Amino acid sequence: MIPARKKSLVVAIRTAIAIVAAGSVAVSAQEVTVSGTNTLRFEHYDTRGAIASSPYPFSLDTGYNELLLNLGWERSAYDRWRATIVGVINDSPYRSPDRDVVPERLTFSRENGDGAMPYRVEAGDFFAFTSFRTQQRPLKGASVELQPILAREDMRTSVQVFAGTGQPRWRELRWGEDNTLGMSWLTELSSSRVSLNLLRNERDQIAFGRRSQQVASVAAEAPLDLGAVRLRAEGEFATLRGDHQNGFDKRDSGSFLQLSGAHPGTTLTWRLRGERYGQDYQPFGTAITPDRRSSEAHLSWTAASALNLRARWQDFRDQFETPNPLTTQVVGVSVSGPLAALEASVNSDVFAQSMSRRDRSLDQDGVTANLQVSRSFGTLFAQASALYQKVDDHVASNNSSRTTQFALSFQRSLSIGQWQATVAPGLIWRKVSGSDSTGSRDLSATLALTASGGPHRLSLNVGRVAQNPRSPASIDVATANLGLDYRFRTGRHEFGFDLAAFDRAPKATERTHAYKAGLTWVFHFDRAKTRQAPGLRSAGASSVMPMSRGISMRRFNSAATSTQPRSV
């Protein structure tokens, strides 16, 4: 007997397949394009032994049906409508936190360049990006962009207005919880640009209460020619007024400036960068760290042999507006490129880092050195690497450590009949010394195999790590992982089987075996033949650009040319 929940899932999956079947009919209409996939998947998860040590906390039979649908309609070569729908009928806690019908990405857009005012409208899921310092995150809402036609051909302007809520799930959408209104004006002249961004965010969350803030910024970027020296400057100044998670009615600012240049007639390039974000500059929807001041200098030189040398100096002051700032200084040198004498290529990075607080509650420095050499011997590719890391903690000596690591790996390409395969074994030895709690000797072995032949594709990864900690309180443990993925494609159907196995064997406590096995059926709405045929249209040209090398133009005829999108 099928439980009620399973029964409703089966009905929902049948409905989805019916919708897909109905949707595929539209492919025959020339103006409308339909592409996408329907993925039906069954999974089995199981853990034996210590469940707390399993990567799969739920042991169950489960599955989902995922629908990806791309719809396109063109009223003319410059008036294009598009919709993307990604949703899942879900029973798996590993696939999504929600069950049953879960809409994941819904995007509807129209782009129209036919009129006097070219515009682009997006509704549903869209990515709000004004700058790194003001807004950079996915929103659910709507965005309108206008690109007025200007008299000067080398000048372009864009005005964008958007409103959206920054919540990840459609099923639990609450506008008041976190919404952003934004306006961005941008003008580009040749290779220079200047933009003005205004944002307002409101959020009403139980943990923080109701908060609102306004952010304004001006950003610019321009080349500077000082005689023979070519420079490029970029900067932004942003202010915040309002509330953030740690305070009400605050005012603060964030700014950055970057200057880069090249020494004339050489391959020497350099970059200087400075950033400053006040303690109360905490805009919602960005990834910047408040209360930080940083300075950086980078130098790069490439030899005629293509060997590249780089040097860097970085100084970060975190919590710099507090009485006890954290200072982090980094000096590093790296080398990468071919070494003609050894017929090999090298990649090395060495950096020293020191971290300290003003009150000396933290005082730590360390050096990390990485060296990797790789060389081909016919069809065999070999790679050797070494790592040395030293951390000295002058306050808590227990945190001091030394790490030494050596690794060796090979990659061999094989051709057997119609099969092309790559085999890559590897070995890593590592010693961590220092305090009893961190000291350990580890040995790990890996094997990777990929193969493809006709409609078949196979990949296999196996790895085992043996850890022998120094501390008598810690126990030796061996952890093994296996990953297998097989796919078979025939026409519009793709079938797959995958297996992931995990084994953790502590020397004195309970062992853990866990695995997941999955069966997948993918149905492609568009036929493989039509997916290869079309090209991609570029902005401003009524033409088709073939996927082959170079760009060639030909007249686009929507009635005679297949407009099936292709994956790239």
Next chain:
Amino acid sequence: MFRVRTPVSLLLASCAVCALAQESRSINPIARPQGKVQLRNDGAVPINPPQPVAREKVEAAIRRIAAAWSERKLDRVLSQQFSDRQRLIDALETKVPRDARLRVVGIQGWQVLDQHRRGPRITSKLSVTVSTQVEFSDSSGYQVRPGTNVYIISIVDGGAP
């Protein structure tokens, strides 16, 4: 933002002087009948509307990012424009346990944000919601740190023949 090149041609770009820093918005031109092909400010040809990207490519890209994280080779896939790029790479070397590995638990929705062509290469910028967990063993035993994040990735396709 992660950059993933599907052909095995990872070239670490040094800090090219003429490259735009791309720390603020740039114009994605709307196609219109008047005038010539409109290039973006960085010289790339925009593809509008962007074409779909198959799930298998998204899965391969995310798997590659997870492998790069686990092997401490994140510098090979992390975009030059990633905010605090070098600090993240350094932190991975100095703060994360050496045996830690990143497991991809599930790939949820994704969408193409932007697509452009430069020569034979087509770059698709996507946002992908990924559920992952970091796994390692320490003196307290087996540790798991789960998380669901939105990854902004660029898949570069159609490289050198």
